[in-house]
Amino acid sequence: MTRTIKGAEIARHIRARVAERVAETTATGRVPGLATILVGDDPASAVYVAAKRRAIREAGMRDVHRRLPHHATQTEVAAVIDELAAAPDVHGILLQLPLPAQLDAPPLIDRIPVTKDVDGLTTASAGRLARGERGLRPCTPSGVIELLDAEGIELKGACVAVVGWGELVGRPLAQLLLRRGATVTVAHEFTADLTAVTRPADVVVVATGVRGLIGPEHIKPGATVIDVGIHRTPEGLTGDVRAAELDGIAGRITPVPGGVGPMTIAMLLVNTLQAAEWEAERETVPA
């Protein structure tokens, strides 16, 4: 029997815990605030931002939103980031990606102060993660760790295969797993023998953007499979893993949808609350 990891349910619990804490800090006069910036008219981005804003409001946080036209210039986007960086009631800034083609994303991302970088994507946050310093971690990989923790999977000493070495998931996730004491192998498009990497692993995390890449030949019986992929198909949403074929082989598996996806928004709220709490700390304990 393969157990389904109920990401949606775990995310709901986390969001409820965040809402409780937000209610507490709000009672003391501090409302955590999260600002979303949406540039242009990409429909998928609009859907994601709407879902994030709904979650922000449901958690009792302040929902700040800036919308810029698709022809916005680098200077215009930078000015909005600077305004939000200076705003005392904004604790987190999320610049929705991808940006329209005329914009140069990395310097705009790096304009977000590290203390408000709730997406954990700035160079400064990457440095803090690499050096093991306190900081905000990217939401999707943190969500993967939370799922594994919620399932009671021991990471220390576990063999984990990370398939995909992208900026948003694979790279930070490999580091988070190593910090937890896992033996980590990272595979990617140049990996010659993917099965040799995934087959010995106790946990396989797949974040490649290649639909149905992973099947039963890749997975050790009883292993945990985390599918970060999401693909829109005529038959509905599906992932990087051929989940149906793993039934009875994998020990546990995340569904698509309802697995990793809901965790990303939950961790965004966790990061915003964390940023607000650290901000309060800095105000009470001057550096």
Add this chain to the structure above:
Amino acid sequence: MTRTIKGAEIARHIRARVAERVAETTATGRVPGLATILVGDDPASAVYVAAKRRAIREAGMRDVHRRLPHHATQTEVAAVIDELAAAPDVHGILLQLPLPAQLDAPPLIDRIPVTKDVDGLTTASAGRLARGERGLRPCTPSGVIELLDAEGIELKGACVAVVGWGELVGRPLAQLLLRRGATVTVAHEFTADLTAVTRPADVVVVATGVRGLIGPEHIKPGATVIDVGIHRTPEGLTGDVRAAELDGIAGRITPVPGGVGPMTIAMLLVNTLQAAEWEAERETVPA
């Protein structure tokens, strides 16, 4: 027949190339300068710093040195770093580690401007490496990559085991190898079955600080073995690998001494030259 990777010779070639470039830039009135800071009386540190300063002078670079007593305070060390950070004839700053116990190393390291961080150890440099941005990389892992390149070992698609996940070698090295397209496994003290990690690997890099940890049982016949360890013993210097036992098994192996060690100083010179060239670029092309 196991081939010895002649690190000392490869390092000599690199240093000669650096010296040529230094002579060229010196002819245009720009002498690359490297400042070393030594705090306290640790004899090993004194030996390392002396070797670095000798290499700096041999390359024709400006040798700037600051010596502080073992009881130096955080503020005193910070002031020296700030002075060197502001000095226009200093292109690189090296703070010799370890520091005396009363000092808090991370904030002092992070005080070095990222443009002068020739050891590549600041949080800012770690972030640049993690995000694949232009920057100065830590010397020992860069030296390992140079050795593999000098031997003509194809990294793209190769299976590489990195044994040891320390701040100075393992962590940055894993990222450098992934950037080059290797499939990378990182093992460490919590790894349950080290042989299972190293035995399939085409290249095994060992940086654990555990003398003689790796023997013939760990290595696939024909694999390349890079030994970053260095231990002073009554029988002389020795590494993390039982090199004699690997003769006839490993395809290539670095000796200790004369393997990775000399590369670290060579890469420090490469980084200093690079920092001076980027500085010259910034002066001619205003941001």
